[in-house]
Amino acid sequence: MTGMSKKKAMLTTAAALLTLTTVLAGCGGGNSGNSSSPSSTSSSSSASGSTETPSNGEAPATPVSDIFELGSEPLNLKFYAHYDWFSMAPWGQDISSKWIKDNKKVNIEYIPSGNNAQQKLNTMLAGKDLPDLIWFNRGAAEFEMMRKNDMLAPIDDYIDKYPNMKKWVPEELRNMLRSEDGKLYQFPNWYTNKPVGNAGWIINKKIYKELGSPKLETTEDLYSYAKLVKEKYPGVTPIESDLAIDGQLLDVLYSAFEENALNRWVGDRARPKDGVMTSIFNDPTYRESMKFAAQLYREKLMTQDAFSQTRDQVKEKILNGEVAVYASINATEFAREGQALLSAQDPEAGYEMIWPIAKPGLDRNKIFPGTYTYLGWNIITITKSTPDPEKAFAFLDWFTGPEAQSVLMWGPPGEFWDEFKDVDGVPTPVFNENYVKKQKELVDLQAITTWYTWNGNAVFTDKTKGDYESTLPEQDRNWETSQQYNIAWRTQGEATEFVNLEPAKDSDEGIKQTAVEDIWDKSRAEALMNTKSDADVDRILDKAHEDAMKVGYQDVLDFKTKKWHENRKAMGRE
Amino acid sequence: MTQLTIQTKKNSSAGAGIVIRIIRQWQMQLMVLPALALIFVFNYLPMYGVLTAFKDYNLIKGFNASPWVGFKHFEAFFESPDFLKVMRNTLVISGLKFFIGFPAPIVLALMLNEVRHRFFKRFVQSVSYLPYFISWVIVAGFISSMLSIDNGSVNILLQKLKLIDEPLSFLSMPQYFWTILITANIWKDIGFNSIVFLAAIAGIDQTMYEAAEVDGASKFKQMFLITLPSIMPVVIIFMILAIGNLLNAGFEDILLLAKNPILWNVSDVLDTYVFRIGIENLRYSFATAIGLFRAVISVALLVFANLIARRYGSSLW
Numbered sequence: 001m002t003g004m005s006k007k008k009a010m011l012t013t014a015a016a017l018l019t020l021t022t023v024l025a026g027c028g029g030g031n032s033g034n035s036s037s038p039s040s041t042s043s044s045s046s047a048s049g050s051t052e053t054p055s056n057g058e059a060p061a062t063p064v065s066d067i068f069e070l071g072s073e074p075l076n077l078k079f080y081a082h083y084d085w086f087s088m089a090p091w092g093q094d095i096s097s098k099w100i101k102d103n104k105k106v107n108i109e110y111i112p113s114g115n116n117a118q119q120k121l122n123t124m125l126a127g128k129d130l131p132d133l134i135w136f137n138r139g140a141a142e143f144e145m146m147r148k149n150d151m152l153a154p155i156d157d158y159i160d161k162y163p164n165m166k167k168w169v170p171e172e173l174r175n176m177l178r179s180e181d182g183k184l185y186q187f188p189n190w191y192t193n194k195p196v197g198n199a200g201w202i203i204n205k206k207i208y209k210e211l212g213s214p215k216l217e218t219t220e221d222l223y224s225y226a227k228l229v230k231e232k233y234p235g236v237t238p239i240e241s242d243l244a245i246d247g248q249l250l251d252v253l254y255s256a257f258e259e260n261a262l263n264r265w266v267g268d269r270a271r272p273k274d275g276v277m278t279s280i281f282n283d284p285t286y287r288e289s290m291k292f293a294a295q296l297y298r299e300k301l302m303t304q305d306a307f308s309q310t311r312d313q314v315k316e317k318i319l320n321g322e323v324a325v326y327a328s329i330n331a332t333e334f335a336r337e338g339q340a341l342l343s344a345q346d347p348e349a350g351y352e353m354i355w356p357i358a359k360p361g362l363d364r365n366k367i368f369p370g371t372y373t374y375l376g377w378n379i380i381t382i383t384k385s386t387p388d389p390e391k392a393f394a395f396l397d398w399f400t401g402p403e404a405q406s407v408l409m410w411g412p413p414g415e416f417w418d419e420f421k422d423v424d425g426v427p428t429p430v431f432n433e434n435y436v437k438k439q440k441e442l443v444d445l446q447a448i449t450t451w452y453t454w455n456g457n458a459v460f461t462d463k464t465k466g467d468y469e470s471t472l473p474e475q476d477r478n479w480e481t482s483q484q485y486n487i488a489w490r491t492q493g494e495a496t497e498f499v500n501l502e503p504a505k506d507s508d509e510g511i512k513q514t515a516v517e518d519i520w521d522k523s524r525a526e527a528l529m530n531t532k533s534d535a536d537v538d539r540i541l542d543k544a545h546e547d548a549m550k551v552g553y554q555d556v557l558d559f560k561t562k563k564w565h566e567n568r569k570a571m572g573r574e
Numbered sequence: 575m576t577q578l579t580i581q582t583k584k585n586s587s588a589g590a591g592i593v594i595r596i597i598r599q600w601q602m603q604l605m606v607l608p609a610l611a612l613i614f615v616f617n618y619l620p621m622y623g624v625l626t627a628f629k630d631y632n633l634i635k636g637f638n639a640s641p642w643v644g645f646k647h648f649e650a651f652f653e654s655p656d657f658l659k660v661m662r663n664t665l666v667i668s669g670l671k672f673f674i675g676f677p678a679p680i681v682l683a684l685m686l687n688e689v690r691h692r693f694f695k696r697f698v699q700s701v702s703y704l705p706y707f708i709s710w711v712i713v714a715g716f717i718s719s720m721l722s723i724d725n726g727s728v729n730i731l732l733q734k735l736k737l738i739d740e741p742l743s744f745l746s747m748p749q750y751f752w753t754i755l756i757t758a759n760i761w762k763d764i765g766f767n768s769i770v771f772l773a774a775i776a777g778i779d780q781t782m783y784e785a786a787e788v789d790g791a792s793k794f795k796q797m798f799l800i801t802l803p804s805i806m807p808v809v810i811i812f813m814i815l816a817i818g819n820l821l822n823a824g825f826e827d828i829l830l831l832a833k834n835p836i837l838w839n840v841s842d843v844l845d846t847y848v849f850r851i852g853i854e855n856l857r858y859s860f861a862t863a864i865g866l867f868r869a870v871i872s873v874a875l876l877v878f879a880n881l882i883a884r885r886y887g888s889s890l891w
Binding site for chain 1: 633634635636655656715718719722723724725740741743745746833834835836838839850851855856857
């Protein structure tokens with residue numbers, strides 16, 4: 001009933017499962033041990049689930065020159081995504097995955113997280129019953145734990161044998177993904193070579209126009225515009241913060257106060273300065289942005305429920321057009337829906353993105369409200385439980401190539417494109433008229449296949465899509481795409497060297513980081529909501545800095561400095 | 575209840591005779607066996623899990639291979655700067671829940687008992703216990719939108735009544751958090767918790783009321799001199815259980831209502847602390863240590879409460 005007893009129940013179930021599975025594993029070994037030695041080396045558990053693996057006993061016996069050709073024999077892979085929210089459609093029911101199943105003989109068996117990813121993975125770990133592929137956040141604590149315990153398969157040996165990873169994921173990126181032991185265990189998802197992201201400022205077109213479209217370029221303009229909105233539109237939130245606990249407006253604001261500043265630093269709670277990471281609490285830019293935000297808050301120019309509202313409440317306000325300015329790390333998500341709803345009633349209404357706001361005197365072309373990394377979003381890894389890691393890799397390598405990416409993004413040949421033509425050595429789909437005519441069908445298909453994009457190749461798909469859409473007339477492009485092309489993708493800062501700065505959660509630095517995190521969250525809320533002057537903000541941040549140092553912040557910063565330089569070395573930047 | 579205790583005491587004092595007695599009642603003992611086995615397997619066997627608190631538990635290495643570390647995790651907790659704050663919040667919140675939340679359903683039961691109109695009584699009963707079945711996620715959603723600044727109904731009401739000029743951000747103000755939390759809890763649980771007291775009241779011998787009426791006792795007198803004393807044994811037993819639960823200040827309700835970090839100074843209780851610092855960060859041993867600490871105190875409180883109750887003749891054991 002209560003949390004504690006639940007947790008106890010969880011622990012005990014885990015313990016019970018652990019003992020149970022050991023017993024079961026023992027039985028399984030006895031049953032299958034016809035002639036092969038019942039050693040615990042290769043995965044006896046998952047072998048039973050996969051199809052025809054005759055020579056499983058002598059795993060690495062295949063000749064090195066022999067590459068595995070996808071489609072030459074059926075390949076069955078168990079896939080698990082380590083996310084609560086993840087729930088993909090069954091493989092083979094839509095036209096794209098059916099094509100892959102029919103033509104490449106790949107079947108994906110999906111293991112659901114049941115809305116409780118951590119518990120699910122823990123159970124699988126404790127029971128040593130792992131899927132073949134796991135999709136993680138980059139730097140996930142569980143990933144590191146599994147690697148250290150020899151549960152993941154390194155893929156270095158296969159890269160040169162197969163075409164796509166070698167071609168599309170540059171050496172520097174692969175180096176960055178390497179683990180401490182020098183081996184590569186992960187395949188990045190949505191890796192890219194140019195800016196992506198949807199962070200930035202959105203305005204309500206109708207309100208803006210009715211107020212005479214005043215200049216909206218600097219933080220001062222923003223302040224006076226918000227005051228005007230508050231006066232003229234009492235029911236409207238002048239500046240919507242989204243969920244302040246996640247940063248959002250506050251992080252976007254940070255970028256307005258310094259040229260080339262990356263709000264990734266705020267997320268990392270570490271400000272790089274002269275080659276070392278320093279306290280974010282003492283970062284002048286952070287302080288200046290928090291003072292400005294606190295002033296907006298005090299004068300009721302921004303969301304007053306910034307820390308207590310829910311995502312649904314934010315969405316409701318935006319969809320009702322009750323927001324004049326909105327800043328967020330993913331600003332187009334709700335604004336896209338709001339735009340569709342509002343413009344349906346009144347073509348003048350809706351939302352649009354504006355060029356980033358900056359402190360007066362700063363160059364607005366050097367302001368980056370969001371960041372992106374060449375590594376993209378998350379990663380997929382192959383576990384040692386898979387009967388033959390090379391086969392799994394061969395699939396992933398094909399999966400990130402132009403053929404698979406085209407099938408996932410635009411359906412199998414004959415749907416929205418007909419054939420490949422060669423563009424600079426890359427097979428590129430030739431789109432047909434369905435691409436524009438059947439936009440809804442395409443969007444519906446992508447809504448399904450997006451769940452299958454585990455090592456998405458944004459280098460290929462963004463270029464293909466961009467090249468093609470640039471040939472289309474303006475009205476045939478969708479709202480989000482044009483916001484992205486015109487502003488968002490031109491104003492995101494590159495932050496690849498700042499990835500993976502997080503210490504493992506159960507390490508010494510990780511425990512200290514958790515303590516700092518607590519202080520951070522409280523100090524940010526207090527600086528925003530409990531202050532009457534700039535001096536109050538300084539006082540709260542001074543105290544937060546002191547408290548953080550007491551719980552070991554310096555060690556965390558040192559750790560991050562070290563990691564940061566490792567990244568820079570891997571990328572050849574130093 | 576008391577009779578039962580006395581009887582078992584007599585039995586155990588019989589000493590060696592007990593074995594013979596058990597053998598004689600073997601059919602009955604056989605019937606008890608499945609229940610005992612159930613309790614043993616699911617309640618006692620897993621208890622070795624508390625040893626996790628004295629180890630550096632590693633999920634992959636497993637329980638046996640994780641190293642012993644003694645009281646390290648307990649020390650880490652007691653020395654943590656948050657320890658005092660978390661303990662204070664736990665005691666204050668559960669204290670408020672006990673002193674206000676425990677009598678509330680009794681009062682409701684007494685009031686409902688006086689309602690003459692049967693249909694109305696049933697109706698109120700049903701309406702008041704329905705919220706118990708709504709999950710905290712939804713209740714927290716209601717509360718947060720009712721108390722919000724933009725279109726929050728409470729703020730609109732207070733403004734229309736001219737009680738406040740500007741809307742207040744209730745869920746960002748530490749001074750209101752305990753009130754909001756306790757109110758929400760009472761609203762949610764009062765109806766359901768009153769059922770058992772209503773049942774106890776229904777069991778009171780009606781002739782006592784008739785006699786009291788003949789003697790000229792008013793309705794209030796009847797309530798205080800007949801109803802309340804008659805249900806006292808039930809009240810005391812539930813009170814002992816509630817005291818044993820004193821360190822159990824709640825979890826989901828707090829986690830969902832206190833999203834604003836500004837509230838953590840007043841909202842952080844043992845369970846939410848364990849969740850945020852322990853479970854979310856894979857520090858299972860640390861989490862277990864705090865859980866064990868809490869369990870030990872809870873058992874002590876329970877025994878203590880029972881000891882006192884026994885003096886007044888209606889204890890649990």
